[in-house]
Amino acid sequence: MAIDLIPGATCAVPIGDHTHVLLAHGGGGRLTNQLIDGLFLPAFGNPSSHAHHDGAHLHMGGARLAFSTDSYVVRPMFFPGGDIGTLAINGTVNDLAMCGARPQFLSVGFVIEEGLPMESLRRIVSSMQAAARAAAVTIVTGDTKVVDRGKGDGVYVNTAGVGLIEYDGVIAPASVRPGDVILLSGDIGRHGMAVMAAREGLQFESDIESDCAPVSAPVLALLEAGVDVHCLRDLTRGGLASAVVEIAQASGLHIRLEEDALPVREDVRGACEILGFDPIYVANEGRFIAFVPEADARRAFEILRAHAVSVGVVRVGVVSERPEGLVTLRSRIGATRVVDMLSGEQLPRIC
Amino acid sequence: MLRSGRVDFAGVVKHVNLSYVPEAMVGDFVLVHVGFAISTVDEAEAAQVFRYLEQMGELAELDEREPS
Amino acid sequence: MKFIDEYRDPAAAAGFARALRRITTRPWTLMEVCGGQTHAIVKFGVDELLPPEVELVHGPGCPVCVTPLELIEKALEIASMPGVTFCSFGDMLRVPGRTTDLLTVKARGGDVRIVYSPLDAVTLARENPDREVVFFAVGFETTAPANAMAVFQAAQLGLKNFSLLVSHVLVPPAMEAILSSPKSRVQGFLAAGHVCSVMGFTEYEPLAARYRVPIVVTGFEPLDILQGVYMCVKQLEEGRAEVENQYARAVRRDGNVPAQLLMREVFRIAPRKWRGVGEIPESGLALAGPYASFDAEVRFGIAGHTADEPTECCSGQIMQGLMKPHECPAFGTRCTPEHPLGATMVSSEGACAAYYRYRRLTVPPQEQKVVSHGN
Numbered sequence: 001m002a003i004d005l006i007p008g009a010t011c012a013v014p015i016g017d018h019t020h021v022l023l024a025h026g027g028g029g030r031l032t033n034q035l036i037d038g039l040f041l042p043a044f045g046n047p048s049s050h051a052h053h054d055g056a057h058l059h060m061g062g063a064r065l066a067f068s069t070d071s072y073v074v075r076p077m078f079f080p081g082g083d084i085g086t087l088a089i090n091g092t093v094n095d096l097a098m099c100g101a102r103p104q105f106l107s108v109g110f111v112i113e114e115g116l117p118m119e120s121l122r123r124i125v126s127s128m129q130a131a132a133r134a135a136a137v138t139i140v141t142g143d144t145k146v147v148d149r150g151k152g153d154g155v156y157v158n159t160a161g162v163g164l165i166e167y168d169g170v171i172a173p174a175s176v177r178p179g180d181v182i183l184l185s186g187d188i189g190r191h192g193m194a195v196m197a198a199r200e201g202l203q204f205e206s207d208i209e210s211d212c213a214p215v216s217a218p219v220l221a222l223l224e225a226g227v228d229v230h231c232l233r234d235l236t237r238g239g240l241a242s243a244v245v246e247i248a249q250a251s252g253l254h255i256r257l258e259e260d261a262l263p264v265r266e267d268v269r270g271a272c273e274i275l276g277f278d279p280i281y282v283a284n285e286g287r288f289i290a291f292v293p294e295a296d297a298r299r300a301f302e303i304l305r306a307h308a309v310s311v312g313v314v315r316v317g318v319v320s321e322r323p324e325g326l327v328t329l330r331s332r333i334g335a336t337r338v339v340d341m342l343s344g345e346q347l348p349r350i351c
Numbered sequence: 352m353l354r355s356g357r358v359d360f361a362g363v364v365k366h367v368n369l370s371y372v373p374e375a376m377v378g379d380f381v382l383v384h385v386g387f388a389i390s391t392v393d394e395a396e397a398a399q400v401f402r403y404l405e406q407m408g409e410l411a412e413l414d415e416r417e418p419s
Numbered sequence: 420m421k422f423i424d425e426y427r428d429p430a431a432a433a434g435f436a437r438a439l440r441r442i443t444t445r446p447w448t449l450m451e452v453c454g455g456q457t458h459a460i461v462k463f464g465v466d467e468l469l470p471p472e473v474e475l476v477h478g479p480g481c482p483v484c485v486t487p488l489e490l491i492e493k494a495l496e497i498a499s500m501p502g503v504t505f506c507s508f509g510d511m512l513r514v515p516g517r518t519t520d521l522l523t524v525k526a527r528g529g530d531v532r533i534v535y536s537p538l539d540a541v542t543l544a545r546e547n548p549d550r551e552v553v554f555f556a557v558g559f560e561t562t563a564p565a566n567a568m569a570v571f572q573a574a575q576l577g578l579k580n581f582s583l584l585v586s587h588v589l590v591p592p593a594m595e596a597i598l599s600s601p602k603s604r605v606q607g608f609l610a611a612g613h614v615c616s617v618m619g620f621t622e623y624e625p626l627a628a629r630y631r632v633p634i635v636v637t638g639f640e641p642l643d644i645l646q647g648v649y650m651c652v653k654q655l656e657e658g659r660a661e662v663e664n665q666y667a668r669a670v671r672r673d674g675n676v677p678a679q680l681l682m683r684e685v686f687r688i689a690p691r692k693w694r695g696v697g698e699i700p701e702s703g704l705a706l707a708g709p710y711a712s713f714d715a716e717v718r719f720g721i722a723g724h725t726a727d728e729p730t731e732c733c734s735g736q737i738m739q740g741l742m743k744p745h746e747c748p749a750f751g752t753r754c755t756p757e758h759p760l761g762a763t764m765v766s767s768e769g770a771c772a773a774y775y776r777y778r779r780l781t782v783p784p785q786e787q788k789v790v791s792h793g794n
Contacts, residue, residue: 020526030757197363206363269420270361274383275535333432333641335464337777353572361420368538371564371678380422382616382669385508386536387565389678390616390669392422397668400642404431407438 029238029342054095054234057165066101068092069160077120077154079198081209084157085127087285090214092161093135094234097216098288100171100223101163103135108142108159113152124155135214137161167223173250175230180319181297182255183290185215185304186312187263188240192282193271204274208267213286218307222290227300231291235284238342241327242281243289244317245341248327257317257329257339281342291319358383422668426640427463435645436468439652446472447655448604449648450597450740452590453611454481454769455639461773463641473652476740477770479593479696480611482558483510484738484762484769486586487692489726491516494584495524497553497719504530504547506540507555514765517726537569544573544581553715557586561613563704564678567685570706570713582715585705588691590614591622592702597739598630605740607651609637609644612666619674623662631660638666685710694762695735734761737770744774751775
């Protein structure tokens with residue numbers, strides 16, 4: 001096909017290198033990874049840092065530690081099923097669990113905007129206390145700063161946590177093997193749509209609640225039972241899709257998902273239909289995927305089913321060699337498509 | 352011109368402008384676009400996709416039953 | 420979900436696929452003119468179920484993609500002005516103008532907001548009398564009734580701080596432009612179901628007759644599209660050229676009369692430039708006389724501004740169905756959703772974006788490698 005493409009002269013100038021940080025850089029998708037790979041890692045990188053892992057694996061005085069941090073900026077602060085406080089505790093607890101560690105000690109940092117009602121702060125702290133108790137972790141240190149009115153957004157919370165790694169194997173994309181089965185701990189899309197429903201301007205009534213919860217118990221149960229866990233990932237921003245795409249790219253293997261197997265609640269589907277969202281990209285806060293060899297799949301399934309937070313476990317896919325680094329999804333009607341990472345936030349689609 | 356109503360999307364409820372579907376009654380299904388109902392869904396017609404398929408399906412089965 | 424799940428039934432889809440294989444004896448090229456249909460086809464892989472002789476090409480069915488550069492530049496100019504609250508549907512935010520896009524304007528402090536409905540913008544105007552609220556009215560006939568209602572309500576409320584930046588386009592003139600082009604390979608059309616639920620399908624009857632092409636009004640779920648293709652191919656095989664309605668559950672021949680009445684009150688037909696295609700006479704909507712004061716171009720004094728589209732771009736070829744996205748040399752390499760060269764890669768309903776997101780399996784391996792490094 002003879003096309004005269006004059007290099008550079010096209011419909012529009014590409015927006016490639018960004019001179020300013022965009023919201024999308026925090027979306028958990030491709031732009032976030034570009035920021036990490038392009039800016040943070042070159043500056044901060046060291047032998048033990050794993051770029052796309054949930055936490056760092058460290059050796060300290062003979063002990064194997066996992067160390068993780070997360071910041072919470074969710075708006076609105078209070079949403080059905082939780083608040084910024086519950087997110088902050090469970091988020092770090094879950095990151096540590098994904099490293100195969102037993103979460104133990106957390107730090108908490110608050111950046112509070114002047115004028116935040118004390119009652120709101122009290123509610124958040126009370127949620128954090130309850131979440132920490134439920135996750136069997138202790139908050140041992142913290143910090144508080146207050147910024148001028150208009151310079152914050154109510155409150156931003158950071159948590160960091162440590163735990164001892166109780167597992168001898170290496171839980172990482174590099175350990176994933178062709179033939180591995182992917183187990184998903186429960187239905188997807190609840191957190192993102194619960195937050196959406198609470199946002200002003202979108203105004204829809206729903207009973208959808210965030211799935212925010214600690215997942216350390218089922219994960220530790222798997223490890224204690226001697227299941228050969230190759231990889232774990234908790235699903236947060238960017239949804240199921242971003243997590244599997246990251247693992248496929250990092251491992252260089254192919255992951256095939258079955259659309260029919262993906263569990264989505266009816267009301268979550270309804271909310272997604274209204275906004276034109278795809279549930280596989282919607283945020284979760286109490287869900288994870290586990291990669292285990294076929295031989296261990298049945299046992300892992302039973303163990304996860306015995307825990308409340310993962311009682312809805314389903315088998316959603318399988319790993320193979322090719323096409324390398326890609327994730328494909330077999331649609332309901334039997335055709336196959338590629339699953340890509342989003343660049344940033346899903347924008348409500350209209351047409 | 353300001354007729355609006357609550358529309359249920361599989362358990363999620365949204366306020367939708369119903370000005371363009373004056374004939375819509377509670378219990379009817381509507382097609383919603385950017386916060387407006389632009390058409391009611393005719394349940395009888397909705398089944399025709401499957402009736403069509405059935406008609407073709409009979410023929411297809413006949414073909415399949417041909418000596419192979 | 421009722422009226423959605425049934426139309427995604429795998430057995431029924433296979434049934435239609437089988438039936439299509441039986442009746443197809445020759446190659447046929449069909450075009451669909453709706454971003455929503457492009458999206459559904461590529462996402463569900465409907466085209467994988469078609470017999471090899473039936474080729475589906477994608478037309479200029481994505482209103483985001485066809486919005487001319489000139490209008491994007493105007494939007495960017497207005498959105499950057501102090502005191503302006505610029506409202507838009509989500510997709511328009513990433514469409515690149517010459518040097519920037521609305522998302523970047525937002526990052527630099529512009530008050531750019533995503534709204535779900537044009538009425539939300541009217542509410543914003545009412546609640547913020549000190550702001551100039553502008554709504555970017557982009558879309559086909561499907562969205563025009565909503566935009567008409569927004570302007571109508573603003574007029575009733577006597578709002579002085581609300582205006583519309585209009586980029587409405589009409590489907591039948593675009594179909595005619597494609598059919599009348601000597602390069603056209605299109606032998607049959609799937610007409611956009613939601614456009615027709617508003618407008619009806621009487622406008623297509625003269626087109627079918629004049630150009631001897633079957634036109635089937637088609638819905639959006641996989642079964643709808645398969646049935647639409649079946650009905651179209653059946654006509655072609657039988658030498659007919661009629662307008663048929665596959666989407667009868669939501670489309671009546673005369674369409675939605677109350678919606679058309681308000682559209683005719685608020686808008687008038689005007690010439691429009693289609694990005695990548697050029698100007699098509701009587702192919703768009705502009706605000707009618709009594710509502711002209713709500714025209715943002717007039718209010719901000721930028722009606723006369725123009726911007727030339729740079730030299731011929733692949734997007735145009737793709738939107739006319741003359742090329743498939745992966746046949747463009749820049750596809751997946753220099754042109755990706757992060758670095759879009761044209762609107763068809765930016766909009767989630769653009770053919771290029773749809774192919775990129777869902778279809779990289781069919782792209783030659785060397786292009787795939789570059790793509791996986793996200794650059």
